[in-house]
Amino acid sequence: MAHFCPALLLLLLPSTAAFGASGPGYDFFLCANLNRNYTIGAKVSANNGVYQQEPSGTWRHVGYNDGTITAGAFDPRDRNVMYTSALNGLWRTLDGGRLWRICNDWSMTEARDVVVDPNAPDHVYVALPDGVGVSTNRGQTLLRREDGLPARGKYTQVLHVDRTRAGRVLAGCETGIYLTENGAQHWRRALTTTDTVYDIQQSPHDPRLWLAATHGVGLQRSIDSGNSWQKIDAAPSTHPLYNVTFDVTNPQRLAVGSWSLGILTSEDGGTTWTDRNAGLPAPHNVWRVGIDPSGRLYASVAGQTLFVSADFGRTWRADTIAAAQVNKFVLVPRAAR
């Protein structure tokens, strides 16, 4: 079971006032495949995996070359402890990336996401196509904890840990959003959907505010820490939304990525939304959007590369990282090294 670390909790809680334009409170990472059209067995021709944004805005590869990495997470106590979810499952390094260990056995595969509980940093959660894996010992062993998840319909695309309380995790699944408040000992459904929930995010400004991007029911918002959800009618629901992101520099700014709709932004907390595809190469199919600690907006455009906007989508330029197909942007508090 999770153990609470109140002091650490305070360290990890983001403070709105602390976020200036330079974003000193966070480090920014992306998980990307740069090896176009890779298939199993082929040689890897590019350095794939996790990249960290340097102060200059360039990207530095960290960790292992693996084009199948879907997400990455760090132990908040020690930046040398890193986890990645990937095709093979869950990978872990304890030494800053020198040695990586696969944490799961053959019964777990194709991990979609990984998160570390900041209030119980030994606890690691992995999203799997058939449920959720949980480690309580920094990935040394990994077990399924799926009580309360349905026997069918527990395809899990995304996990997000509530930073305010240990053991409180939300899972985006095929049949909705599931919530555990006891470290996955039990899950209950907080939102029912008939198709996959692709992303769940907690506001860095208000920990009670959560957003979820879904396949068929558009953008969902919770103002009670994920216990209940309401559709944001102003955001489109005509096509699947792949991810949503907050801007740590501005609580009013949100962005959504969608294959069919491209990039949508809101600068009024979700009341109105604007298409920001002008300047992106058509047909602006977007894998993922991200916002860095300085408020720059990023769009990973299918068949193209990563694009960046310094004016929240009004103009775009190609980023320095070549040909990246980004699976996830990760914003990590600089609470520990």
Add this chain to the structure above:
Amino acid sequence: MLRVLFPLVLLSLAAPAGRAQPSFEAPPPSPAPVQDASQRRAEYFRRVDEVLDWAAGGGSAKTDDPAKLDLAMIAARIVRGQDLPGCSGRVIEMMREPGTGPFWMFPSVCIAYLGRDRLSPEALASIRTAWRTTRQLRGDTENHFVMYYLSLYLMAELYPNEPAETWYNGQSSAENLAEARAYILNWIDVTTTVGQGEFNATHYIGEYVIPLQFLANWSKDPAMRQRGRMMLDWLFAELAATTLNGVLRGPNSRTDEGSAIERWSAMASYFSWLLFGNTPPTPGYSGWGLYFAPLAKNYEVPEVIYRIATDRSGDFVQRDRARVRPFWRYSDERSPAVYKTNYLRRDYAVGSTRGGRIDPLQSHVWDVTWAEADPRGQHNTMFSLHPHSASEIIQASFVFYPEPMIKGVTLEGKPSYDSPDKVIGSSPYEQVVQDLDTVIALYDIPAGTRFPHVNGFFSKDLADVTEDPSGWIFARGGNAYLAYRPLAAYHWIKYLHYTSGWAKTRLDLGGRILTSPHLKNGTIVQAASASEFKSFAEFKAAITSLPLTFQLEPKPAVTMTTLRGRKLTFTYGELPTVDGRAIDYAQWKLFEGPYLNAEIGGRTLSITHGRLKRVLDFKSVSITDTVKEVVP
């Protein structure tokens, strides 16, 4: 991107080369069995040597330059003892850029073992180093996992007692061995109790039997070696019982356009040629097939299996079970059962599943395939399908986003998936029943479905195709007479063929597609041997006189008496009946027929032919051979 298997990439590399492939270039072999055991053995060894000669001679590289050899050719040269220093140098060179997954792992294992006392220490060390430095992907299909874990198991045995930091996955030799062993045992257990997910795969059979052969030869554990041998027997027995003169026909869990149309062109034919000698080998020995040859002389297919493969003197029905690969989502069942029917005769064979969702991309649900004296280049098959294409169906099995799915798979080895005239794939809106050589396929396609029509494949090699006023379409294929009854109006379009998974254009090879743009639809096919009738006209008359009624509304339904005198009733969504009795699929065994028999959950396969019987018992890890005594 999809993490799926694309052996055709490498198959294409193994296209016919400058070196002679005597059996490929020769007239077709006789499908008749070789009665004399020593002659049979000698011929088998000759075929093995033919493969080794071709590979050691440069294979598809068309050169003796060691710098252009691949690992399969190096393997052959090691066996031949040919230019071992050159092989060592080439291995070192290739290990500087190792591959990243099971298709690299098992060839590297092959070289690591074959080269133990042949290659230089530096060459062997380079392989070991690659297994430390390069992350190996496990893939996402059954064959990926089997290749991955069999390879990992053998490498962990080859390099025991080595610490975690010396392996790409940060696990020690002991941990890797235990993990790989656990998977292998589980896969065997699942396969021998509820069947393979990748059943009767036209190409992928190689990706099972090659690493299994490595296990059977190289494992230090005699029980694992025995399991390897037993699984080879298991898979080859199934191949023997489902091939027609060495050619694997439908149904198939996974195939491609080439194999679905030119049935002989699959890698399965290479194994039929090698083991049974009853069909020509495929070009370049199907590429991967080269890896079976170095150890092939250590495995001789048991005579009982050989006899099954080469005996089509009597008609037989084989009913088997398998399963669908895991559906991660969009399905009430994770791995539903598949019910297969095969009816084989001398002149043709008919095979089917019950339809529905199987593999999202590569299934082939049913066909009638006729025998050809020389199957090379022959499109000796007939079938229909609903060309279903939906991202949700692919997403059920692959962890990916919806919109890029369909386009993505067309760029990654499945070019026809987005084509309305495609000829492979299963559909949730197709239901099939087979009784002997009669197939009824019914379709109830919801409005709004992509590609809302039914495609029927009519080969360039059919003769006397006649659209009869009765509604039947008659044709001859080899020595088979075929009657095809579309249940709704149709028109003809050209069949355009993708020559490989990466083909950008399509070729007109002369075949046609009967396309019927009606949501409620159906196909009836009745086959017979030409020898059963005095003339083609008599066959037509027999067919048109069969009692047949059908309806399409509100549900497609057929009631007919077959050419064999059996009354079939089949309504979409309901259990079919034969002579008034509903088919009780729940009672079907894992294998049931004159040659192969196994109970669901039994872990035992009984293989019989004539006086010969072999029992593979995975509970006791034992093989038992018995021969019925003949009293003079």
